[in-house]
Amino acid sequence: MPKRPYNFYAGPAVLPHEVLEQAQAEITDFKGIGLSLMEISHRSPEYEEIHNETQHLFKELLQLPEGYHVLFLPGGASLQFSMIPMNLLVPGKVANYILTGVWADKAIEEARKVGDVYVSYSGKTNNFTEMPSLKDIQVHAQTDAYLHITSNETVNGTQFHNFPAIRNVPVIADMSSDILSRPLDASKFAFIYAGAQKNLGPAGVTIVILREELIQHHTAPLPAMLDYRTYIKHNSLYNTPPVYSIYMVNLVLKWIKRSGGLSVLEKRNEEKARLIYDTLDQSGGFYRGFAQPASRSLMNITFKVWNDELEKLFFQEANTQGFVGLEGHRSLGHIRASVYNAMPYEACQALADFMKDFQRRYR
Template sequence: MTKRAYNFNAGPAALPLEVLERAQKEFVDYQGNGMSIMEMSHRGAVYEAVHNEAQQRLLSLLGNPEGYKVLFLQGGASTQFAMLPLNLLGEGQVASYVATGSWADKAISEAKLIGEAHVAASSEAQDFMQIPALEDIQIPDNAAYLHVTSNETIGGIQYKEFPDTGNVPLIVDMSSDILSRPLDMSQFGMIYAGAQKNLGPSGVTVVVAREELLANSPKSIPTIMRYSTYLKNNSLYNTPPSFAIYMVNEVLKWIEEQGGLEGVARNNERKAALIYDAIDQSGGFYKGAAEVSSRSNMNITFRLSSEELDKAFAKASEQAGFVGLKGHRSVGGLRASIYNAVPYESCEALVEFMKDFQAKNS
């Protein structure tokens, strides 16, 4: 095999090499069944065992919270932006959201198509470069839920702790930082995530929610859009993305091997500290984009002194074997996405490249 790229893509993103190698061995013949997992019926016992194991393993990593169920859906977080209000926004209620950037705004826009949406707090005045103070979040009395985006990939900001919403369900889009750190699931009504950053390949979306939030979807919405449909059918109502779910199960095994969420969190903190230190100790050559207290451990956003220098850095990094360091087209700059599977060694290589680029361009 040729040398692996230094993969800092924002998503689809790096997968653990060990997982890819295991999947490679089983790709043509899964456990002596004479066919790939992709070729098997989703109604068969072999696939269903993988499906159930992935659900159970995910709940185990989350501490086996009582009363929570796992759904495997499709359509990414973008479909959840619509499914949430369709399923949970009742008559006379409002859907409440914290606006922290592009992904939160998309969720708000979808909710407005379905019912009344309320912005409980916003960091727009700070160019979405920080998380609003928890005490500034104002939840209406008739809120069906409060929705937050735990990590905004574009701005590079992340919640360090979550608001206490009392009896109002807290719903969190965790697409870009799920399973990157320990969680107390009791504070959440629901979390959801597209798999393609920390869980596996694109194609499957994971929902973990209190069962009562899933069980009573309105009969007025299409069957395929009801959470209750997937709950009643163990996410097997229609053909699931079986290979993606198999890969999620393999990634969950890998997380267990890293010491669970505690082990993964320690490694993520080391990686983030390494790169942030390089930015902060550069004498101003590199400038962090996000407000320090809101800095993400998943997406590190930074800039140089000019757009031309940003472009030169991106071009030189590509030539040196680094992938995905150009910032999102909506904000520019630079971004290193260091999800769970990005090795510490890749971050060390990036820091060395940053120092070398600074020496050549100061």
């Protein structure tokens, strides 16, 4: 079998190799039924077991208290930018948003189409290079619908390491790029959502975890497929869900559990990221990171080479040595190494070694 490339794509992203192997083994004959999971009804007992087990695994790994629902939705996190205010931003209330980068900005743009939005903090003045502290966040004086945060900004490579909490204001978190990468107190959040394609599985399903009481007083009519009550009432089976994507998420959650859970993954993620951040910090300015050290992401490491022409050469040589997906987001450019849960330590070590060797040869 040929050596696999070192996969640093930001999403869809690297998956655990053993998960891919299991999916390959089961793709034409799922557990001896003679059919692929992609060919059978989403109402079948075989799929129903996967569906319910995946919900349970989320509750177990996040240690969710009673009163939370785990839902499977289409449309990616981008649809949640609209669904959240449609369901939760009622007339007379104001939604607070923390503007920390590209993805938070997109969420704000969609929410403003629905109702009143107040930007409780903006990172534009620091070019989105750091996350705010609690003292930097100013919620609106009126009755607040919720406070929305983006836990990890993939473009600039920043991450909340301590989550804001405002008394009596429900906190909603877009955790698309760092969900299940570390332990957290899920009870502090009224709503968590994440597209699957970075830390959970392939694209095609979005995970929504919400507290029941958040929608108890919502009475406005909405299209069925845009109403969280539909997914709760029908256990995310109102229509055909993205069956295969949910199956893959199921396999990834089992891999996380076998790997030791979130505390073990957090330690691994810190060690992997440190390899690359130490290389940046010890380069004497040859490599320059974008995020302020206190806000550095453990998932997305963004940086540049001091010279643009050398950076072009960096990409050329990296490609010949099997590194793929290192190009930064189109809005920022330069270099981005995405080191999600499934990224092996050896790949990060190989990238750090390549960076040191490249610097040695072209300093």
